[in-house]
Amino acid sequence: MAAENSHGAAAVGTDQTCAICLEDPTDPLHLPCGHSFCDGCLNEWRSRYGEEEEMKRKCPICRARIPPSKEMVATLHAYRVQKQLLEKNNDTSSLRYYDAYHLLKEAEERVGSDWDGVTVLEDNNDKPPVVMPDYIAKAIGKGDIKSVVKWINANRREDRANAALIADTASIPVLSAATTCGQLALMTHLLQLGANVDGRTIFGGTAISYAFKGKEDLNEKVRLLLSWGASFFPGRECSREDSISEARNYGHHEVARLLESELGGRRCEVVGLSERPELNGKTCVADEYLPASDQYKVTLENKAKEELLLGPSNLKRRDRTPEDCGYYLEFKNGRAVRHDFDSSEDCRAFVTALNGGEARPVVTEEAEAAAERAAAELLAELGLDDSPKDLANSDGQVKKSKKNVGGQSVRLP
Numbered sequence: 001m002a003a004e005n006s007h008g009a010a011a012v013g014t015d016q017t018c019a020i021c022l023e024d025p026t027d028p029l030h031l032p033c034g035h036s037f038c039d040g041c042l043n044e045w046r047s048r049y050g051e052e053e054e055m056k057r058k059c060p061i062c063r064a065r066i067p068p069s070k071e072m073v074a075t076l077h078a079y080r081v082q083k084q085l086l087e088k089n090n091d092t093s094s095l096r097y098y099d100a101y102h103l104l105k106e107a108e109e110r111v112g113s114d115w116d117g118v119t120v121l122e123d124n125n126d127k128p129p130v131v132m133p134d135y136i137a138k139a140i141g142k143g144d145i146k147s148v149v150k151w152i153n154a155n156r157r158e159d160r161a162n163a164a165l166i167a168d169t170a171s172i173p174v175l176s177a178a179t180t181c182g183q184l185a186l187m188t189h190l191l192q193l194g195a196n197v198d199g200r201t202i203f204g205g206t207a208i209s210y211a212f213k214g215k216e217d218l219n220e221k222v223r224l225l226l227s228w229g230a231s232f233f234p235g236r237e238c239s240r241e242d243s244i245s246e247a248r249n250y251g252h253h254e255v256a257r258l259l260e261s262e263l264g265g266r267r268c269e270v271v272g273l274s275e276r277p278e279l280n281g282k283t284c285v286a287d288e289y290l291p292a293s294d295q296y297k298v299t300l301e302n303k304a305k306e307e308l309l310l311g312p313s314n315l316k317r318r319d320r321t322p323e324d325c326g327y328y329l330e331f332k333n334g335r336a337v338r339h340d341f342d343s344s345e346d347c348r349a350f351v352t353a354l355n356g357g358e359a360r361p362v363v364t365e366e367a368e369a370a371a372e373r374a375a376a377e378l379l380a381e382l383g384l385d386d387s388p389k390d391l392a393n394s395d396g397q398v399k400k401s402k403k404n405v406g407g408q409s410v411r412l413p
């Protein structure tokens with residue numbers, strides 16, 4: 001017979017179904033009361049049906065208390081430290097203190113006054129993220145992408161694309177840090193390596209919310225993240241509504257209009273197009289929504305970059321993934337080389353060959369230096385500045401870089 005816990009409920013084994021969806025649990029969470037739920041089901045129940053804070057902390061079945069998550073507790077401690085530091089510096093009349101005070105109050109309400117201060121709800125992500133060394137974190141701020149990429153690729157067994165920077169008490173995903181600094185090439189490279197586009201800090205922020213902290217290249221950053229499937233979450237600074245308001249406050253009305261539409265900025269697949277059936281199955285990016293005609297201006301993902309006007313019924317969202325990224329940004333000799341393709345099948349074949357095909361030759365420092373000298377000589381012959389901010393295309397031609405939508409052109413240090 002199953003053992004009973006302190007609440008008198010029988011302990012639930014891992015083979016039990018989720019008590020909310022009644023299916024095999026996905027990322028199951030086992031509560032101290034003995035009931036088990038899918039992680040997503042429990043979060044949805046707490047946000048949709050637990051209208052009162054007290055109800056959000058109760059098991060949906062037996063109403064036993066649900067301990068706060070590690071994220072909730074970490075957020076609580078972080079806001080307490082932030083508030084205490086401001087008080088220590090006698091900075092109690094500033095807007096920063098006002099925000100810290102109210103954010104701490106919200107965190108305390110979410111945790112609840114009846115929390116014992118010890119028990120936390122164990123999640124299924126017990127493996128902590130790789131911590132990025134300080135010198136690499138500083139390289140991001142300086143724009144030294146070459147050093148960052150070299151560190152990430154030095155150990156592919158570690159999930160360095162999802163490494164965390166430790167700033168004060170905050171653990172910040174490297175993608176969010178790169179987004180704040182406006183490093184579009186690094187952002188693309190991280191996403192191609194499997195960085196979680198929705199990876200959250202202990203404050204709940206994601207890369208797309210961090211896009212508004214560094215106001216430069218906001219349009220390009222937001223479009224890039226949307227094409228990779230960036231989501232919005234309830235809460236301060238993380239919701240779609242707050243992002244739209246933030247964009248308008250800083251005069252980025254184009255970004256605001258993009259966020260207001262359902263598919264704006266998203267990567268999509270063309271479907272049900274009877275006028276040009278050869279385009280069905282092709283991928284594109286929805287650049288702009290035209291409300292007057294209820295159509296999207298889209299750009300096909302091929303070398304010709306053909307532009308079309310398509311209705312929502314002819315577009316099916318198809319987010320970029322590391323295996324199906326639409327185009328590929330490769331780093332060679334400190335420069336970013338963009339590979340474009342005429343079909344997503346060609347792109348997937350390229351990525352497969354790059355990651356799991358023939359072994360790539362090891363590049364020694366001597367060979368890299370020789371390649372740098374050869375590149376400098378080529379640039380001199382072309383009458384161009386020997387600057388690593390130039391961008392080479394997949395044909396080996398060197399172009400002066402300029403900022404454009406979706407990573408068309410990128411700047412490197």
